[in-house]
Amino acid sequence: MIELIQVSKSFDGKKNVTALQGIDLQIARGEMTAIIGPSGSGKSTLLNLIGGLDRPTAGEIHIDGQTLSKLSDDDLTRVRRDKIGFIFQFFNLLPSLTCLENVSLPLHLRGWTKAKAHERARELLELVQLDQRLEHLPDELSGGERQRVAIARALSVYPPILLADEPTGNLDTQTGGEILKLIRDVHERMQATVLVVTHDMTVAGSCARTISLRDGRIVEDRRR
Amino acid sequence: MRLISLLSLPYLRKHKLRSALTAAGIVLGVSLFVGMHIANRTVLAAFQQTVDRIAGKAQLQVLAGDTGFPEEVLEKVQSHPGVAVAVPVIEAVVATGLAGQGNLLVLGVDMTGDQSLRDYDLEGENEDVVPDPLVFLAQPDSLIVSRRFAERNGFSINSRVPLDTMVGRKQFTVRGVMGGEGLASSYGGSLAVMDIYAAQMVFGRGRMFDRIDIGVKDGYSVEQCQSELEKLLGQGLQVETPSSRGKHFESISAALSFSINITSVFALLIGVFIIYNSFSIAVTQRRAEIGVLRALGATRGQVLALFLGESAMFGLIGSALGLAAGRLMARGLTMFMSTMVVQVYGVNQQPEELAAAPWLMALALGIGVLSSIAGGLLPARAAASVDPVRALQKGKYQVLTAGENRLRRMLAVALLAAALGALAFGESNAAFYASYIVMVLALLLFTPALALWLARALRPLWRLLRPVEGALASDSLIQAPRRTSATVAALMLSLAMAVGFAGVADSSYDGVMKWMRSTLNFDLIVTTSENLAERSFRFPASMAQEIEAVDGVEEAQPVIIGRTMIRGRPAMLVAAPVARVAKRIRVQAVEGDVEQMTRLTAEGKGAIVSDSLARIEGLKLGDMLEIASPSGMVRLPVVGRTVDYTDQRGSVLIDRSVYVRNWKDDVAGIFRVYLKPGASVEAVRQQLIDKFGQHRRLFVMTSGEMIRYIIRITDQWFGLTYMQLAVAVLVAILGIINNLTVSILDRRRELGVLQAVGGLRGQIRRTIWMEALSIGAIGVILGLALGAVMLYYNFAMVRRDIVGLQLEYMFPVRFAALMLPVMLAAAFVASLWPAESAVRTSLVEALEYE
Numbered sequence A: 001m002i003e004l005i006q007v008s009k010s011f012d013g014k015k016n017v018t019a020l021q022g023i024d025l026q027i028a029r030g031e032m033t034a035i036i037g038p039s040g041s042g043k044s045t046l047l048n049l050i051g052g053l054d055r056p057t058a059g060e061i062h063i064d065g066q067t068l069s070k071l072s073d074d075d076l077t078r079v080r081r082d083k084i085g086f087i088f089q090f091f092n093l094l095p096s097l098t099c100l101e102n103v104s105l106p107l108h109l110r111g112w113t114k115a116k117a118h119e120r121a122r123e124l125l126e127l128v129q130l131d132q133r134l135e136h137l138p139d140e141l142s143g144g145e146r147q148r149v150a151i152a153r154a155l156s157v158y159p160p161i162l163l164a165d166e167p168t169g170n171l172d173t174q175t176g177g178e179i180l181k182l183i184r185d186v187h188e189r190m191q192a193t194v195l196v197v198t199h200d201m202t203v204a205g206s207c208a209r210t211i212s213l214r215d216g217r218i219v220e221d222r223r224r
Numbered sequence B: 001m002r003l004i005s006l007l008s009l010p011y012l013r014k015h016k017l018r019s020a021l022t023a024a025g026i027v028l029g030v031s032l033f034v035g036m037h038i039a040n041r042t043v044l045a046a047f048q049q050t051v052d053r054i055a056g057k058a059q060l061q062v063l064a065g066d067t068g069f070p071e072e073v074l075e076k077v078q079s080h081p082g083v084a085v086a087v088p089v090i091e092a093v094v095a096t097g098l099a100g101q102g103n104l105l106v107l108g109v110d111m112t113g114d115q116s117l118r119d120y121d122l123e124g125e126n127e128d129v130v131p132d133p134l135v136f137l138a139q140p141d142s143l144i145v146s147r148r149f150a151e152r153n154g155f156s157i158n159s160r161v162p163l164d165t166m167v168g169r170k171q172f173t174v175r176g177v178m179g180g181e182g183l184a185s186s187y188g189g190s191l192a193v194m195d196i197y198a199a200q201m202v203f204g205r206g207r208m209f210d211r212i213d214i215g216v217k218d219g220y221s222v223e224q225c226q227s228e229l230e231k232l233l234g235q236g237l238q239v240e241t242p243s244s245r246g247k248h249f250e251s252i253s254a255a256l257s258f259s260i261n262i263t264s265v266f267a268l269l270i271g272v273f274i275i276y277n278s279f280s281i282a283v284t285q286r287r288a289e290i291g292v293l294r295a296l297g298a299t300r301g302q303v304l305a306l307f308l309g310e311s312a313m314f315g316l317i318g319s320a321l322g323l324a325a326g327r328l329m330a331r332g333l334t335m336f337m338s339t340m341v342v343q344v345y346g347v348n349q350q351p352e353e354l355a356a357a358p359w360l361m362a363l364a365l366g367i368g369v370l371s372s373i374a375g376g377l378l379p380a381r382a383a384a385s386v387d388p389v390r391a392l393q394k395g396k397y398q399v400l401t402a403g404e405n406r407l408r409r410m411l412a413v414a415l416l417a418a419a420l421g422a423l424a425f426g427e428s429n430a431a432f433y434a435s436y437i438v439m440v441l442a443l444l445l446f447t448p449a450l451a452l453w454l455a456r457a458l459r460p461l462w463r464l465l466r467p468v469e470g471a472l473a474s475d476s477l478i479q480a481p482r483r484t485s486a487t488v489a490a491l492m493l494s495l496a497m498a499v500g501f502a503g504v505a506d507s508s509y510d511g512v513m514k515w516m517r518s519t520l521n522f523d524l525i526v527t528t529s530e531n532l533a534e535r536s537f538r539f540p541a542s543m544a545q546e547i548e549a550v551d552g553v554e555e556a557q558p559v560i561i562g563r564t565m566i567r568g569r570p571a572m573l574v575a576a577p578v579a580r581v582a583k584r585i586r587v588q589a590v591e592g593d594v595e596q597m598t599r600l601t602a603e604g605k606g607a608i609v610s611d612s613l614a615r616i617e618g619l620k621l622g623d624m625l626e627i628a629s630p631s632g633m634v635r636l637p638v639v640g641r642t643v644d645y646t647d648q649r650g651s652v653l654i655d656r657s658v659y660v661r662n663w664k665d666d667v668a669g670i671f672r673v674y675l676k677p678g679a680s681v682e683a684v685r686q687q688l689i690d691k692f693g694q695h696r697r698l699f700v701m702t703s704g705e706m707i708r709y710i711i712r713i714t715d716q717w718f719g720l721t722y723m724q725l726a727v728a729v730l731v732a733i734l735g736i737i738n739n740l741t742v743s744i745l746d747r748r749r750e751l752g753v754l755q756a757v758g759g760l761r762g763q764i765r766r767t768i769w770m771e772a773l774s775i776g777a778i779g780v781i782l783g784l785a786l787g788a789v790m791l792y793y794n795f796a797m798v799r800r801d802i803v804g805l806q807l808e809y810m811f812p813v814r815f816a817a818l819m820l821p822v823m824l825a826a827a828f829v830a831s832l833w834p835a836e837s838a839v840r841t842s843l844v845e846a847l848e849y850e
Helices: A043-050 A073-083 A099-109 A114-127 A143-154 A173-190 A201-205 B002-014 B016-055 B072-079 B133-138 B147-153 B183-189 B196-202 B222-233 B242-252 B254-285 B287-295 B300-345 B358-384 B388-392 B402-425 B429-465 B467-479 B481-519 B543-548 B578-584 B594-602 B611-617 B656-663 B681-692 B703-746 B748-756 B761-802 B813-840 B843-848
Strands: A002-011 A017-027 A032-036 A058-063 A084-087 A161-165 A193-197 A209-214 A217-223 B060-063 B083-095 B103-109 B142-146 B160-165 B168-178 B191-195 B211-216 B238-240 B524-527 B553-566 B569-576 B589-591 B607-610 B624-629 B632-642 B651-655 B670-675 B699-702
Touching: A002 A043, A017 A043, A017 A217, A032 A043, A032 A201, A043 A058, A043 A161, A043 A193, A073 A084, A073 B761, A084 A143, A099 A114, A099 A143, A099 B467, A114 A143, A143 A173, A161 A173, A173 A193, A173 A201, B002 B016, B002 B300, B016 B103, B016 B183, B016 B242, B016 B254, B016 B300, B016 B358, B016 B703, B060 B222, B072 B083, B072 B211, B072 B222, B083 B160, B083 B196, B103 B196, B142 B147, B142 B160, B142 B183, B147 B168, B147 B183, B168 B191, B183 B191, B191 B196, B211 B222, B222 B238, B254 B287, B254 B300, B254 B358, B254 B481, B254 B703, B287 B300, B287 B388, B300 B358, B300 B703, B402 B429, B429 B467, B429 B481, B429 B761, B467 B481, B467 B761, B481 B703, B481 B761, B481 B813, B524 B681, B524 B703, B543 B553, B543 B670, B543 B681, B553 B578, B553 B624, B553 B656, B569 B611, B569 B656, B578 B594, B578 B651, B578 B670, B589 B611, B594 B607, B594 B632, B594 B651, B607 B611, B607 B624, B611 B632, B624 B651, B632 B651, B632 B656, B651 B656, B670 B681, B681 B699, B699 B703, B703 B761, B703 B813, B748 B761, B748 B813, B748 B843, B761 B813
Parallel strands: A032 A193, A032 A209, A084 A161, A161 A193, B103 B191, B142 B168, B569 B651, B607 B632
Antiparallel strands: A002 A017, A002 A058, A209 A217, B060 B211, B060 B238, B083 B103, B083 B211, B142 B191, B160 B168, B524 B670, B524 B699, B553 B569, B553 B670, B589 B632, B607 B651, B624 B632
16 A cells, blocks of 8 residues: 655756645555656656655655655665566666676565576566566666566565556557556555556556656546 | 867766776876886986096096006196196095984095196185195195085184094084086085095095096097096096096996886886786777767767777876876985985986976877877777667677687787797897786686686685675676676786795895805905995005904905906906805805816916806806906906896905005905804904004994895895885785776666666665675785786896896795785775675666666
8 A cells, every 4th residue: 555645846956946845645555556747746756756766855755654754764665675667668677787797686685596686576577577688687678578588677676566668668569568468467466565656658658557647646537 | 179068078076986997097107207207317417427527627538447557647647748737536435423414425636736627615715725736735734615515504714624634533524615507516416535645545545536637639639538537547447528427337337227228118007007907998888879979970980080089188197197106206315215226326416406397298298198009009099889779779788708708819829929929939139028918818818717717716705604795796707707707807917926026036136145145155254334335435455454453353355346347347346365255155056067166266367257247248257347447458368157236236256365466555455254163253353353443444243234234235225126016015006996896886877777676775785795795805815916927027027137137036935925915905995896886876877777
């Protein structure tokens, strides 16, 4: 269960920019939600705050009853490590690691043995249909394949929450469709709560709930 | 230029620390180059200035090394029709006994004729002070002092000045004060003039002169007069212009200059390497920017010019800062070198103004800029060849491909073979130095492969210590060989350079210690000065019997040591009672039978040369040695070659009887004193001081004190080497800091990903620390290995070009053992800030970092 209470976020710079203002939001366990809105509406900022990558300027965020703003950096990292899987628009794979190593990285960070971590990584790469590319470097893969590796990595600890920031934004329509199908499969198979930030109305259309943002505020919250 | 201000300047402003660290390499290289060369030139100029000012209007000088020549030579010189005026000179550096005044250069001259060559610019002449040279002569305690010296000590006419002379401390009377910027300002103004015959007496010269200064008659050319005088006087005496004496000094101190040049070259080389590394990383990091530029129509040439322009800019800024820092450094270095030149070479000078010639500054600036451009050349070429399509794809990253790695290895093997070939088949200097450079290049090319292998070897150890961080750190190194090898190579090169210097120093100490233990085995040594290189004073040889008459003394061996000319180059002449000395010491022969060489030398039928002189001059057993003496050329065959560290330029040992006969001079510089069994060293020392101290200037040292003194001098000489070591270690540390900072800042996104997928701050921190420690350990291992190879070449270089010494190959084990913790500590400290910066940076920014 994800809950946001009066969450605001502003950035100091030459000019103070308010990215989010007084957001109240609840997302139930197992829900698949799309967050849409024009550029600069605060979509990615909202996702970063929910994912614990950033902290709000005001308000509170609760994940499974834990208040993120009260957690230390390391505790916040533990929440991220145990409960959240990230999928980024630009994949953020480590270029010097093979597919197998990229996927097993979060498991190594949890202290898993190499054999155990690789066994899980193999399973997940098989799930995303990349079992033939285990030893390839990210540079040697297509955009869609890289995003599959990123999804496999996000799933490595079977997280209850999956956050995806423009997962198809860097892919062609066909590949984007395949990735979307994969995310939906994961959602159904693992009963994970999925939040997808997107510009793509096809992606938004495949989610049960759509939240529209404009100028840092929720302007529409629609369920199908 | 427009591109530089548009693209480069904002980039450099954004990465201030990185830019500063990059420029620091050039600053260090240029400042060392400038500091050392200014100091060397200042000391040289100070010596030449002293010579010129003292020489006055003299156009030629007659000399015979340190040994001097008999008075009769003066008459011969004066009889030559081309000589207008010829005046004898004695020079001695004496302690004044005045607090804080140090040494005074005393010139013994014949006042009746000397004023036609030297302008004394005497003040107070109207007061009838020293108007008549005869008055000066009639009073042997007369002294003319410089205005500066008089003012510093509050002296005026008739003041009493205490001087340490050969006959003890004597009071002299100021009878004239010299002003002006000529003679009076030489030797930093610490100058005095006394009558030559008084000087002969108080400095123990007997009936000898050190020099004759000559004014050539109008109508005679200096060259003609010089050549005719050379014929008239024979080969034993040198007839030279005052300006050529600076060249002898340069020749004597050649080892010092060579050492300075080597340090400068290495410092600049490391600077080039730092620039290369920084630019390589910058090119990788700015590939997207390069891609955009290329996509917008920039040609490869423009991209190349952009990066070369940037490196030139770094060179210019770094060199300008280096010039300023070098000038500051030069002050301290000049004092250090001036003292060392006195102590090691016995050449007196008093530097005043820094010799920072504009051309030297311009040269340093040019070298700094060119070095920087050279360092930036390969990365600039890499930038120019960036594929715009690949560069614009986000997430792409250049990694070392297997093909590239194989090519490097093949090239390295080829270069290694070429280096070994040049070493084995090339006798020339060009082949030797080419082999040295190619060998270092080959080993640098092997670095990625070796670093990778070592990183893999270290992995299990790290995993044992910290399973998660150890594996992550090792994998990061293994998976990014280009990044790892760049840092490792910089560390390796500077450490190898340090090992190269330390090994030579260790081996030299070892050689000197062995020589001292076998040669300086007397119980006491009686000398005329605390400084063994200072040879202003001499004892009469008859003093040997007086010493032997002291209770407890078994034997006193009179020895004279003085600089002479061998084959036109300065070398040290040692005249000793060889038969007696040979019974006491263990000669370390390099070539020849010890018993035979000492017998022939003792009989005056040969000379023993030091191994260093034999190597420098290519002397073999049986070769005829010609030694200039006042009686003409002394010809003696080389009968033996031994290890001898009396002088850097090498030495020749002849029997004392040969010296007395040919130099017509029965004096001694030192006495080697052996005691009867059971005699107390301290009691005999006291007796010697009591017996001679009242009326002679003498110092009595034990063998241990003498050895400690020589070690102190050796320490001073190696002070320069320690400075080289310090620079090498500093550069290594700077290299680690630079590369780690750049490398970790460059990996912000990667480290951000690690944190995003669950890496705790502590884990990230420890991972970076372990990476840095791994780099340190790998760099140290490879640095010590490359150092061992460079050491081989350095020993050959010492043998071939520096001092002709055959040093034993000795790996500096203690230094290596010290370097491991120092470098690991440096690597760890260098990683602290980047690690903190990595874990404290905003994750969102880090993930978007490009």
